[in-house]
Structures are given as C-alpha cells and as structure tokens.
Amino acid sequence: MGRDANNQMYPIAWAVVKVENKENWAWFLTLVHDDLNLQEGRGLTLISDAQKGLVDAIAELMPHAEHRKCTRHLYANFKKKYSGLELQRLFWHAACSTMEQVFDRKMDDMKFHDNEAYEYLIQRNPNSWSRAFFNLDVKCAAFENGLSESYHRAILLQRSKPIITMLEDIRIYIMQRLLAMNKLAVKLEDVITPSIRKRLNFLIDEQRHWDVIASSYHEFEVRSGAQAYAVNLTNRTCACRLWQLSGVPCIHAVAGYMHLSRDPEDGVHHYYSQEMWARAYQFSIRPVLGTLFWARTNNEAPLPPIIRKMPGRPRKKRIQAADENTTQVSRRGRVIRCSNCQTIGHNKTSCDKEPVPKAPVVRRVAGRRGEPSLQPASRGGRGSRVGRGPSVGRGVGSGRGGVESGGIDSESVSRGRGGVGRGRGSVSTEDMVSFNNLVTIINLSKI
Structure with a gap:
C-alpha cells in the first residue's frame, strides 16, 4: 500500500499466502520488485511493523531502500516492559523530533529516568524510527503504517468470503476506488492537494x-x-x-x-501538486469477464489448502493496544450541548449566559377514551373512580387516591361496569363524604 499526493492510501499489490514468513515475503517482494523495476531500492522508503521475515527480505532484495519501523507498533512493544507517562512522553518526543539536538536531549532524559528503556530503544536503531535521521529526499515525514491498517479495515467484509469471491470483490473495490480518486484529482481546481x-x-x-x-x-x-x-x-x-x-x-x-x-x-x-495527484490515478484496472467466459482445462481441480489452526479465537480486525479506546467516541466527534442555556459548543461549567427556563412538569391523567387530558402534577393523585350508570352496580372496590379541594375531577369517572372500582384520579372533600354515605346505605341494605 502506497501513499499518494493527498496522503491517502494508494493500492500497489496484494496477495493471499498461507502464513507470513521470510519465504512468502521474499516471493511477494520479488514480484513487486521485478514488476516495478525497483532495482536496489534507491530513493524508495518502506514502512513496516517489522513482521517475521519482512526485514530480511527487504534487506536482501532492496539493500539501499530506507526501511522505517512503525512507531506505533514499536511503542506498543516498548511499553510492555517500560510503562509510565514520563517514558511515553519522552519516547514520542524523541520519535517526532526532526532535529538531532532535540533527539539527543530527550534520549538523555530517558537514560536518566530509566537506563534499560534507553538501551532498548537504542538497540532498535533510531535511524529507522526517529524523524531526526530520516532521508530528506523522499519528502515524506510519515513513521507509521496506518494506511495499511485502513486498507485492511476497508476490505474487512471481503476477507470473510471464499478465496475466489474475496479476490474478485477486492479487485472491484480497488477498481472503483481508482476511478473515484481519478475524478477527484482531475476536477480539483487548486494547484495543491x-x-x-x-x-x-x-x-x-x-x-x-x-x-x-x-x-x-x-x-x-x-x-x-x-x-x-x-x-x-x-x-x-x-x-x-x-x-x-x-x-x-x-x-x-x-x-x-x-x-x-x-x-x-x-x-x-x-x-x-494536483498534477502529480492526477498522474498517479491515470491508470485503471481493466474489466474482467465473468466465470462464464473462463477457459476450461482438463487439469485436476485444485484442492483447498490445509487449514492451519492458529491459537486463540480467529480475528478479523487487527489486535488493538491496551490503551486504545474501542468503545468511546473521541471528543472531536461529539456535539457538546450546554444544559444551562441549551446552546451547542460548551458545557454548563464554562457557561456565562442566563439559564433557559425549564418547562413545567406535566403528568398525564387517565381520562375517557378519545379525550386525553394533561394536568399539572399535584399531591395525592391516586383516587377512587365511580362507575357510570343509574345504579350503583356490583359492590364497592378499593380506591387509590388522595383528597384535594375543589369539585370532583371529571376524569376520575370511568366507563367501566357499574360500581366503584380501582382507578386513578382525585376526589374533593365534599364528594368523599357523599361517597362514604353511599357506602353506608349499601351496607345497610344488605342487613
């Protein structure tokens, strides 16, 4: 995966191998080396996470190429042995420094803080991970291979499919991307990306x-x-x-x-420049005919490779470091709303505006069907309801409610079968007395 003039990923070559080792890396890099005529790698810069066999393969095929180590992977291994905020700060200052004087000063501070951590980084060849020693001719200050990680994430769905379908889907994705980027580069009216x-x-x-x-x-x-x-x-x-x-x-x-x-x-x-960006995407992937047009042979059908079961659960995404936040969104992607003035851009702590009056709390009161009623919340609330009809009906049920001044709430009368049942509402003092007298009359009629 390369880097274009707009600092975006530029696909170069991809392959499917059984395992990452020196033999497979040498095979892959040999094909890329011969196809692009890279010779001894002069003027070429490679960034990798120092995978197995990759360092040796690059040194053998392209000895004059600049091989940078991904600082993010380097620090992930570094902090397993040497943790702490001070060591973290010194490491990134040393890696990001573009001047040797600053690099030496930060490494001296690290040596004073932890000599073993200092020796660990010195043994990893600072020429490959600090900007202070990078080649100035390539005009690239990158020291991490995040573009490769972005590519792996872009083809996450395709990688879960059978091999032929996977390769076809990847080819179509790359073909569409090259065309889309070509349109952006050609239509750009600026002189720089x-x-x-x-x-x-x-x-x-x-x-x-x-x-x-x-x-x-x-x-x-x-x-x-x-x-x-x-x-x-x-x-x-x-x-x-x-x-x-x-x-x-x-x-x-x-x-x-x-x-x-x-x-x-x-x-x-x-x-x-815009010119170099457009030149990078002047070529395209040609269309490929479907399986109906594929030539048939009398050769023996190839068998699928023997599955090599790796330890642990199979993973589709890359293994993230312990300090990477995988569940929360960064503050840059959030919209902060003030709870005091209800405006966007700050929170209540830094707000200097007048508070916005809050709307009164409104409680929904049960009412007749088709006639909803919203009334402010009041004390009590749980009341009795009296059945509709000319007669009292079936006995007396327990009521839930309190008493408040005023007339009986019309919403406390239900449509249910006669009698007094369980309900919600509020009853005034006078109506509660009448209700108690009614209960007494009913009880006397049963004697």
Missing part, C-alpha cells in the same frame, strides 16, 4: 504567534520566546528540518512567506 491546503490554512492561522526578523529578502530569523529558527525561502530550508523532510512549509517558513505577503503554497514540493 486538499490535505496540504488544509494544513497550510492551519499554519497560516498559527503563524501569528511568531515574530519574523528579516536578514535579507529571502532569509529570516523566526522567533517565539526563546525559540529561534533560520529560514531560507530560496533554498526551501528551515533549521527545524521539517520543511526539508516533509516537502511542506513548516510554521516558520509560513511566517516568512506571510511576512512578504506571499502565498505559502509556493514552498510546497511538486510531489503534492
């Missing part, structure tokens, strides 16, 4: 925190507090080395361009 334009807009907004001191028309000293960097717009260099490494102007270079009222897109490398 969308992801780079978005980053430049962010840096243009942030560069206001830096002061620019001109040394010449193209050379500046860019300062912020105790930090100071030398920028040369003609040579497209900055002392922080991020511009040379990524091919996109850093915040110091953007400040220099804005000081001259020039567009920072002038400092973007040609690799991230």
Whole structure:
C-alpha cells in the first residue's frame, strides 16, 4: 500500500499466502520488485511493523531502500516492559523530533529516568524510527503504517468470503476506488492537494504567534520566546528540518512567506501538486469477464489448502493496544450541548449566559377514551373512580387516591361496569363524604 499526493492510501499489490514468513515475503517482494523495476531500492522508503521475515527480505532484495519501523507498533512493544507517562512522553518526543539536538536531549532524559528503556530503544536503531535521521529526499515525514491498517479495515467484509469471491470483490473495490480518486484529482481546481491546503490554512492561522526578523529578502530569523529558527525561502530550508523532510512549509517558513505577503503554497514540493495527484490515478484496472467466459482445462481441480489452526479465537480486525479506546467516541466527534442555556459548543461549567427556563412538569391523567387530558402534577393523585350508570352496580372496590379541594375531577369517572372500582384520579372533600354515605346505605341494605 502506497501513499499518494493527498496522503491517502494508494493500492500497489496484494496477495493471499498461507502464513507470513521470510519465504512468502521474499516471493511477494520479488514480484513487486521485478514488476516495478525497483532495482536496489534507491530513493524508495518502506514502512513496516517489522513482521517475521519482512526485514530480511527487504534487506536482501532492496539493500539501499530506507526501511522505517512503525512507531506505533514499536511503542506498543516498548511499553510492555517500560510503562509510565514520563517514558511515553519522552519516547514520542524523541520519535517526532526532526532535529538531532532535540533527539539527543530527550534520549538523555530517558537514560536518566530509566537506563534499560534507553538501551532498548537504542538497540532498535533510531535511524529507522526517529524523524531526526530520516532521508530528506523522499519528502515524506510519515513513521507509521496506518494506511495499511485502513486498507485492511476497508476490505474487512471481503476477507470473510471464499478465496475466489474475496479476490474478485477486492479487485472491484480497488477498481472503483481508482476511478473515484481519478475524478477527484482531475476536477480539483487548486494547484495543491486538499490535505496540504488544509494544513497550510492551519499554519497560516498559527503563524501569528511568531515574530519574523528579516536578514535579507529571502532569509529570516523566526522567533517565539526563546525559540529561534533560520529560514531560507530560496533554498526551501528551515533549521527545524521539517520543511526539508516533509516537502511542506513548516510554521516558520509560513511566517516568512506571510511576512512578504506571499502565498505559502509556493514552498510546497511538486510531489503534492494536483498534477502529480492526477498522474498517479491515470491508470485503471481493466474489466474482467465473468466465470462464464473462463477457459476450461482438463487439469485436476485444485484442492483447498490445509487449514492451519492458529491459537486463540480467529480475528478479523487487527489486535488493538491496551490503551486504545474501542468503545468511546473521541471528543472531536461529539456535539457538546450546554444544559444551562441549551446552546451547542460548551458545557454548563464554562457557561456565562442566563439559564433557559425549564418547562413545567406535566403528568398525564387517565381520562375517557378519545379525550386525553394533561394536568399539572399535584399531591395525592391516586383516587377512587365511580362507575357510570343509574345504579350503583356490583359492590364497592378499593380506591387509590388522595383528597384535594375543589369539585370532583371529571376524569376520575370511568366507563367501566357499574360500581366503584380501582382507578386513578382525585376526589374533593365534599364528594368523599357523599361517597362514604353511599357506602353506608349499601351496607345497610344488605342487613
């Protein structure tokens, strides 16, 4: 899986193997090497999680290729032995640093904090996982293989199908993706790709925190507090080395361009232009005829490979690290609503507006069919209900309710069979007395 001019995944080749080992990796990389004429790998950068046999296969086939280790996988293995927030902070500062001076300072701090953790990382060759030592010619600052993980997730459904159907579905997915990306690249009216334009807009907004001191028309000293960097717009260099490494102007270079009222897109490398993005997707996967057109042979039908049962439950998704949150959404994807003013964008703690009056609590009162009634909640609530009809009917049932002042609630009278039954409602004091007299008359009539 490659990376296009918009920093998105670009499919190159895929294969199905029985197991990942040196033999299968060598077979796969040999086909890719010969097909793309990669020779000894000069000018090529590979990023992997150092799987079994992959490191040896790359070193054998493409000895001059830059092989970077995925820092996310490296840290996942690192923290199994050396955990803690301080070690985590020092590791990522050392990995993200683009200057050797910063890298050495962070590693010295780690050595003082935990010498064994320091030795563990030094033995993993910092040239392969720290930006301070990456090749500046490829114009790519990436140090993780998240694009491959994105591809695996995109074909998650296809991977669960039989092998022929799986390969056909993957081919169709890639064919559709290449066409869709070609349309986006061709129709783009900007001179640089969308992801780079978005980053430049962010840096243009942030560069206001830096002061620019001109040394010449193209050379500046860019300062912020105790930090100071030398920028040369003609040579497209900055002392922080991020511009040379990524091919996109850093915040110091953007400040220099804005000081001259020039567009920072002038400092973007040609690799991230609309032209290169469109050229990457100029080719397509040709249509393939269905199984009806496939040639028949007299050869013996191939048998399915022997299933190698791996330990544990079969997995479809990649194994996530312990510190990855798999159930909760990040705060960036949430919509925060204030419970005080009911507006979006902040919570009650930081709200400085007047509270919105809350609606009164309304309780639904049981009423006649087809005549619903909503009345405010009051004390009591559980009352008796009197059956409809000219006569009392079948005896007396227990009532549930309380007493409140005023007349009898019309909703407390039910449509049920005669008599007094269980119901909900409220009865006034006068009607309760009349009701008790009625019960007394009924009891006397039975004597």
